Amino acid sequence: MRKRILLAFLGASAAVAASAQGQGLAGINEATSLMTSYFDPATKLCYAIGAVLGLVGGIKTYSKFSSGDPDTSKTAASWFFACIFLIVAATILRSFFL
Template identity: 80%
Template sequence: MKKVIIKKVILVGVFFLTGLLHAQDGAAGINEATQMITSYFEPATQLIYAIGAVVGLIGGVKVYNKFSNGDPDTSKTAASWFGACIFLIVAATILQAFFL
């Protein structure tokens, strides 16, 4: 029993010393993480705009087909399609403005 406790104490001591030896400046790490995250915002925003364009094209075709077939539910489909496109654009713009 004492051997197990001694091994655990030695192991904890080694981990503690290793942590002290590899300690870094916290501000430098936070700044590096911030820079990495902000570098992803522009490509992510462009991706969201591209997804919005594809959703817009698919929705436009869906609305046109419903309108051509005389479906009475056309206005509801058009409103939901338009709302989805606006949400994607506004969400991307607000996220970029908020975080950058």
């Protein structure tokens, strides 16, 4: 009698555990699909921010060059590498998570 009760309890426990794992897996898959749907707009946003920063940096560098500032090359390099970093960071994050 005890063995039957124990076997019934273990069977019910296994069924509940299997059901809970299936629901958890569905939740994880749904969260993954939601996160991957945000990567395309986020990547395009990073590219747009990089383009705007590039234009602002170009204007700033041109104004320094026109005024005869000696550190024009430093300003140009910092803005150039900031834009490159934004583009590369967006591309690398996309390749890691998709």
